[in-house]
Each structure stands twice: as structure tokens, then as C-alpha cells.
Amino acid sequence: MTAVTTASGMPGALAASQVADPILEIRDLTVEYGFGENPVRVLDHVNLTLGRGELLGLAGESGCGKSTLAYGATRLLPPPGVIRSGEVIFRGRDRDAYDILELRDKDLRAARWRDFAIVFQGAMNSLNPVHRLGDQIMDAVKAHQPKVKRAEARDRAAYLLDMVGISTDRMKAYPHQLSGGMRQRAMIATALALEPELLIMDEPTTALDVVMQRQILEEIADLRQRLGFSVIFITHDVSLLVEVADRIAIMYAGEIVEQAGAQDAYRRPRHPYTKGLLSSFPPLRGARRELGGIPGSPPDLAALPAGCPFAARCPHAFDRCRVEDPVLGPTAFAATEPTRLVACHLHTDPGVEVPAELALR
Numbered sequence: 353m354t355a356v357t358t359a360s361g362m363p364g365a366l367a368a369s370q371v372a373d374p375i376l377e378i379r380d381l382t383v384e385y386g387f388g389e390n391p392v393r394v395l396d397h398v399n400l401t402l403g404r405g406e407l408l409g410l411a412g413e414s415g416c417g418k419s420t421l422a423y424g425a426t427r428l429l430p431p432p433g434v435i436r437s438g439e440v441i442f443r444g445r446d447r448d449a450y451d452i453l454e455l456r457d458k459d460l461r462a463a464r465w466r467d468f469a470i471v472f473q474g475a476m477n478s479l480n481p482v483h484r485l486g487d488q489i490m491d492a493v494k495a496h497q498p499k500v501k502r503a504e505a506r507d508r509a510a511y512l513l514d515m516v517g518i519s520t521d522r523m524k525a526y527p528h529q530l531s532g533g534m535r536q537r538a539m540i541a542t543a544l545a546l547e548p549e550l551l552i553m554d555e556p557t558t559a560l561d562v563v564m565q566r567q568i569l570e571e572i573a574d575l576r577q578r579l580g581f582s583v584i585f586i587t588h589d590v591s592l593l594v595e596v597a598d599r600i601a602i603m604y605a606g607e608i609v610e611q612a613g614a615q616d617a618y619r620r621p622r623h624p625y626t627k628g629l630l631s632s633f634p635p636l637r638g639a640r641r642e643l644g645g646i647p648g649s650p651p652d653l654a655a656l657p658a659g660c661p662f663a664a665r666c667p668h669a670f671d672r673c674r675v676e677d678p679v680l681g682p683t684a685f686a687a688t689e690p691t692r693l694v695a696c697h698l699h700t701d702p703g704v705e706v707p708a709e710l711a712l713r
């Protein structure tokens with residue numbers, strides 16, 4: 353495995369020194385789809401740091417690059433996805449830091465599940481329909497720890513199912529005999545089989561109703577507290593994250609446009625896109641209000657306009673926005689919110705007054 357240095361000082365990176373005890377540092381990750389002369393850039397020099405034990409929510413509309421970030425960082429990107437640049441530094445508790453993108457295939461196989469695991473969208477597609485639930489979890493354990501005896505693997509499968517709230521008498525059930533919520537819990541149990549230090553969850557609750565979504569996310573937050581793993585939770589529903597995530601990163605058109613503590617992002621969004629996303633969901637508490645939404649649709653990544661990719665939909669766009677793409681960085685309020693990063697000229701252009709709804713409160 354390759355030895356690595358500490359945090360980069362590249363633009364847009366929330367320096368690892370600002371995140372207590374980082375477990376994952378995604379640095380300058382660029383991903384394109386397609387080969388030849390006109391590949392489509394779907395991730396553009398993305399930087400993201402995750403603290404040990406932290407639950408980070410990654411939110412944005414469909415097609416903004418959330419899943420590509422997860423698959424790129426863990427080398428699960430299917431063709432024609434190509435990683436053009438970047439490093440993904442994993443810092444396990446008991447082993448040297450390594451760059452996931454540089455691992456040999458053998459080391460990568462060992463690192464998956466042991467160090468980091470992914471829960472994918474659509475549990476029905478991830479579970480084998482012709483195998484019993486318990487056997488599938490036991491197979492996962494045996495595949496990575498071949499020396500484990502079958503009885504031990506069975507005990508472990510029962511323990512994992514119990515941990516996620518599934519009665520052990522469902523060990524013999526087939527996936528179609530379980531509800532959607534149970535199937536998704538079973539996937540979480542399988543991902544935790546080798547006690548990874550990092551769990552990446554790609555819209556794991558999207559197919560479930562909102563009550564079940566919230567319940568599962570709360571259970572993940574609880575398991576995280578008990579077992580001490582870190583979580584990146586990907587969703588298009590930012591409202592789901594507000595009460596359980598420590599920090600939220602918002603993506604738009606292949607870039608991270610805002611990062612902040614979850615409560616800060618919810619109460620005081622600084623980026624017009626974050627503000628729009630939050631106004632697209634009903635408030636958690638208080639009086640009912642009309643949902644605002646965001647006019648228009650995300651840009652075609654194959655033909656991105658010059659300047660800020662959000663300019664065509666932004667109610668605050670001004671001349672500079674149409675020629676210069678803003679860089680993720682601290683806001684004018686950095687003294688009071690040092691861990692907030694925003695990619696918006698409103699917060700860096702001294703000649704522009706920040707609209708009251710995005711200003712310091």
C-alpha cells in the first residue's frame with residue numbers, strides 16, 4: 353500500500369486539520385464518462401473530508417454526481433466512468449493510511465467490507481432472490497473470512513440481523529418474503545458483517561415511505577454511536593438529514609457547492625441552491641408554508657455554460673456569475689462559521705451585497 357501525506361491545501365478542500373481525526377480525504381477527484389475527444393465531466397475536482405465517527409449527508413438533485421462520488425472514491429465506477437485525477441486517502445484506526453485509488457486489486461478486495469462498505473440503492477436488486485437471507489449474510493462473512501466456521505458465521509448473521517431489528521426467525525426467509533424496510537435493513541446488516549470503519553450509503557431508503565426512511569436513518573445514527581463507524585449518507589432529500597447528520601455537503605452539476613454543520617445548513621443556508629433545496633421540502637416543525645422549489649432543471653453536463661453552473665436558475669445571479677465559475681471556499685462570515693464552505697460569488701465579491709436571506713443570522 354502507498355504511504356500518504358497529510359491534508360492538501362488545494363482550493364475547495366476543507367483542510368483535514370479542520371476536521372477532527374479524518375478517516376477519509378477525497379482530494380481533487382475528477383471523473384469523466386466516455387472516452388475519446390468529448391468525454392462528459394461528471395465530477396469536477398471534488399474535495400471532501402470525513403471525520404472519524406462522523407455522519408456526513410451528501411445531498412443534491414438526481415444527476416448531480418452524488419453516486420458517482422461514492423463509486424469513484426471506492427473504485428466501483430462502472431465503464432465508461434474514468435477517474436481523471438485525485439486521491440482518496442483512507443485512515444484506518446489500526447493500519448497505515450492508504451490511497452484507495454492506488455491499491456492493488458488484491459489489497460482493494462481485502463479493504464472492501466473490512467475498512468469500508470457500501471449499501472446500494474434498491475435492496476431487492478442487491479439481495480439474491482433465490483437464496484435465504486441468513487445464507488446470504490453467512491456467505492458474505494465466509495467470502496472475506498474463509499477460516500470462520502459455518503456455525504460461527506450463522507451466529508454472526510443472527511447477531512447482525514438482530515442488531516438491525518430483524519427477528520432471527522427470518523434467517524430462513526427469501527427476500528420476496530420481507531418488506532421493503534426489512535430488505536434494506538438486511539443490506540445494512542450485511543454491510544456491517546466485517547465491522548467496517550466506514551459505511552457509504554447510496555440512497556438506501558429512497559424506495560421506502562418517509563416514515564420508514566426516517567426510522568432507518570435514525571437506526572443507522574444509533575448504530576454509528578454504538579459501533580463507532582463513520583457514515584456518508586447520500587440522498588436527494590436534504591430534509592431527511594437535518595436531524596441526524598453532523599454535517600451536510602450539497603452537490604450541484606458535479607461540484608460541491610456548500611458544506612456546513614447540518615443545523616447551520618438548515619437554519620442559515622448561504623448558497624442559493626441550498627436555500628432552494630430546503631424550500632422544496634415541507635418544514636419539519638412550525639407553521640405550514642408554501643413549498644418554493646427551484647425553477648428550471650440542472651444543466652446538461654455535456655454542454656455546461658460558462659460561469660456558475662447554477663446561474664440560469666439562480667434568483668441572485670449577476671454579471672460575474674455568467675463568466676466565472678465560483679470556487680468552494682470560506683464565506684465573508686468565516687470568523688463565526690469557520691467550517692462552512694460555499695461556492696458562490698455573493699460571498700466573495702466585495703462589490704455585491706449578500707441578500708438578507710443568505711446573510712449572517
Ligand code: SF4
Pocket residue numbers: 623624625660661662663664666667668669670673678695696697698
Ligand atoms: Fe447564484 Fe452567482 Fe452564487 Fe452562482 S455564483 S449561486 S449564479 S449568485
